[in-house]
Amino acid sequence: MSNDHRAELDRHFAWFEGKMPPRLAKFIGWVRQPSSRLVRIPLAILLILGGIFSFLPVLGLWMLPLGLILIAQDLPFLQGPMARLLGWIERKWLERRAAKRAS
Secondary structure, X not given: OHHHHHHHXXXXXXXXXXXXXXHHHHHHHHHXXXXXXHHHHHHHHHHHXXXXXXXXXXXXXXXXXXXXXXXXXXXXXXXXXXXXXXXXXXXXXXXXXXXXXXX
16 A cells, blocks of 8 residues: 555656756655655755744745655655645646636
């Protein structure tokens, strides 16, 4: 089951990387590689902390889900919930895009 969630996370990451500017997509792709684990985990923790302290200037709530998604690469118990969250975000994105085109 965990491999299914990991594959689903990889699919969602690939979809999101396709929507990002090339330099940012390349960085996210590098951070997701197994060899980047020593960078990914501290970065994820910093993003989670930044999201928790989103009431401060410069930091934002957007940091919390990004940090959780990154750390889910290394914590199997988070892979299922994060895969479902990314699926929900992707569905909403596509629905909103379809609604824009229809109007």
